[in-house]
Amino acid sequence: VSEQWAGIAVAGPCSRTVLEACVEDPARVSNDNFPFMGVIETVLKDKIPCRIxxxxxxxxLAYEVYTPSDYGPAAMDLLWGVSEPMGGCLYGLEALGAMRIEKGHVTGAELDGRVTIEDAGLGRMASSKKSYIGSALRKRPELIREDRPRLVGIFPRDRHETFNAGAILCDADAVQGFGDGWISGVTHSPELGHWIGLGFIAGGLEAWQGKSVVAADPVRKNNVAVEIVSPHMVDPDGERLYG
Known part of the structure; x- marks a missing residue:
């Protein structure tokens, strides 16, 4: 947020258990008292003030813990001291990037200035009851065409093959020109055991599910047969997120 605050992400199936052991009042972080998208102001042990x-x-299942910056090292020591004996570990941006692709969470790789909120599958977040910046533009005919590129997940048909971000998504019978879409991000998914990707293709999943698609990469001289799937490739119902 600013240099005045230190932030620590605590994520994974045991994250609530970790917080319960670190806050002075464990009831504050129960599922009933602290639902998804909630924010609380409380105190960690050792009298460390925080917002979670x-x-x-x-x-x-995850939380972000914010403390005044002077308390940052003490908060980290407390959280790590509880997490490590439970099998926790420190994770970095590469791991976070893999998990966000598995879940279909978009970043700047997808939100490149051409993409609307509907293209990214986030249309339900926009209010239907009041105006907001972009609400009029959002309804223009060009931005609500059914054949606009929509966010999708991508699997290689041969699960042993890999493919690259930047590849062009083409109908298998028409691998040429600008194609029908593009791949914005790829990663190996440890959970699924093969490479996966996010990208956009005209008409989205409904238009391409079950059809033959090629990820064409003329720069690297590599064409890979892929299938179009839901962008929510792991835990699509959010059971972990809301657990």
Whole structure:
């Protein structure tokens, strides 16, 4: 948020258990008292003041703990001291990037200035009851066409193959020109055991599910047969997120 605050993400199936052991009042972080997207102001042990947000970029049950910056090292020591004996570990941006692709969470790789809120599958977040910046533009005919590129997940048909971000998504019978879409991000998914990707293709999942698609990469001279799937490739119902 600013240099005045230190932030620590606590994510995974045991994250609530970790917080319960670290806050002075464990009841504050129960599922009933602290639902998804909630924010509370409380105190960690050792009298460390904090604000905790129950939000998740990883797609797991997760929290973000914010303390005044002077308390940052003490808060980290407390959380790590509880997490490590439970099998916890420190994780970095590469792991976070893999998890966000598994869940279909978009970043700047997807939100490149051409993409609307509907294209990214986030249309339900927009209010239907009041105006907001972009609400009039959002309804223009060009931005609500059914054949606009929509966010999708991508699997290689041969699960042993890999493919690259930036590849062009083409109908298998028409691998040419600008194609029908593009791949914005790829990663190996440890949970699924193969490479996966996020991207956009004209008409989205409904238009391409079950059809033959090629990820064409003329720069690297590599064409890979892929299938179009839901962008929510792991835990699509959010059971972990809301657990």
């Amino acid at each position: 947000a129950r939000i998740s970029f990883s797609g797991e």
